Amino acid sequence: MSVPTDAAHPERWPYEEKVMGWAAWSIDTGYSYATSGRQDWPGEDGYATAGFRPAWWTSPAERNNVKPPLDKFCTSANECAISNPPRCEVDQIPDCDWHHWWHEQNATWKSLCDTDCGHENIKYETLVTEPGRGYRLQYGTPDCNAAPAGALIVESTPDNAQSYSDCKPSADDGHFQFMFNADPATTGPGLGQYEAKGDLYQVGGGHGGQFWYSHTRDIHHLGGDSGLMTIKGTWTLDKSISWARLMVHLLDTGPRPGRPSM
Numbered sequence: 001m002s003v004p005t006d007a008a009h010p011e012r013w014p015y016e017e018k019v020m021g022w023a024a025w026s027i028d029t030g031y032s033y034a035t036s037g038r039q040d041w042p043g044e045d046g047y048a049t050a051g052f053r054p055a056w057w058t059s060p061a062e063r064n065n066v067k068p069p070l071d072k073f074c075t076s077a078n079e080c081a082i083s084n085p086p087r088c089e090v091d092q093i094p095d096c097d098w099h100h101w102w103h104e105q106n107a108t109w110k111s112l113c114d115t116d117c118g119h120e121n122i123k124y125e126t127l128v129t130e131p132g133r134g135y136r137l138q139y140g141t142p143d144c145n146a147a148p149a150g151a152l153i154v155e156s157t158p159d160n161a162q163s164y165s166d167c168k169p170s171a172d173d174g175h176f177q178f179m180f181n182a183d184p185a186t187t188g189p190g191l192g193q194y195e196a197k198g199d200l201y202q203v204g205g206g207h208g209g210q211f212w213y214s215h216t217r218d219i220h221h222l223g224g225d226s227g228l229m230t231i232k233g234t235w236t237l238d239k240s241i242s243w244a245r246l247m248v249h250l251l252d253t254g255p256r257p258g259r260p261s262m
Contacts, residue, residue, distance in 0.1 A: 007021070012090075014073060023066065024063050024066045026052050026054045028051070030049055032049050034046060035132070036132040038136050039134060039135070039138060041138050053122070055119055063118070069109055070082045072109055073102045077102075077104045078101065079100055086099075088100060133162065134164045137204040139203065139205070140203040140211075142205055142206065143209075144168070144208070148247075152174070153173055155172035156176040156233065157170050159171050163208060165205075168208075174236050175236055176234065176236070177234050177236070178231060179231070179232040179234065180232075181226055181227060196228065196229045199229060214231050217229050
């Protein structure tokens with residue numbers, strides 16, 4: 001459980017072991033923020049990218065031993081045998097968990113808890129206000145300059161939305177809408193009909209301190225007009241005009257395609 005790749009295979013861990021794993025090891029978010037919302041950068045005091053504060057143990061060995069014995073939650077009481085455990089999660093067997101979930105008395109496996117058990121590590125021991133809005137981002141260079149005189153701007157965020165930069169809240173002259181291709185193999189809410197939403201991100205750069213981005217794909221990699229990973233955006237001006245020059249703000253962060261099309 002001390003290897004980060006363990007978390008990449010959740011189907012191999014029963015619920016109880018997942019709880020213990022999360023108590024002992026935090027995810028690494030790659031980012032660090034102070035309570036004020038200020039982003040800490042590598043090398044600065046207070047820089048820590050853990051998603052939360054896990055418990056602490058008296059030694060690394062005891063932390064590794066947080067995992068309970070195989071037979072602790074797998075006995076005849078829940079119709080489980082460690083030599084042939086039920087494959088509820090692996091095979092997605094309907095109603096399987098109902099027969100095998102642990103609902104007996106509290107389980108213990110630490111004889112000397114003062115030295116064997118984990119200890120809580122509280123971040124906020126007293127009442128504090130809501131953490132501040134994020135600012136001072138390390139990546140993404142915002143452009144807070146005004147648009148050319150007479151320009152009509154169609155933003156990709158709602159009016160008055162604040163960014164993580166020092167730019168003023170957004171205001172625009174139109175509206176923006178995403179379009180995702182639905183997966184015809186799924187139906188009903190919450191079943192992942194729009195896979196491309198998992199590849200849509202924001203960065204605190206660009207005009208106004210916010211832009212969306214995804215990854216370019218060809219038709220062989222779920223791209224193209226009807227591809228499941230295709231994302232389309234439509235900027236619509238809220239008024240009719242006879243003639244205009246279209247201007248696009250080119251980013252200094254992450255642009256890859258050499259010939260964007262419009």
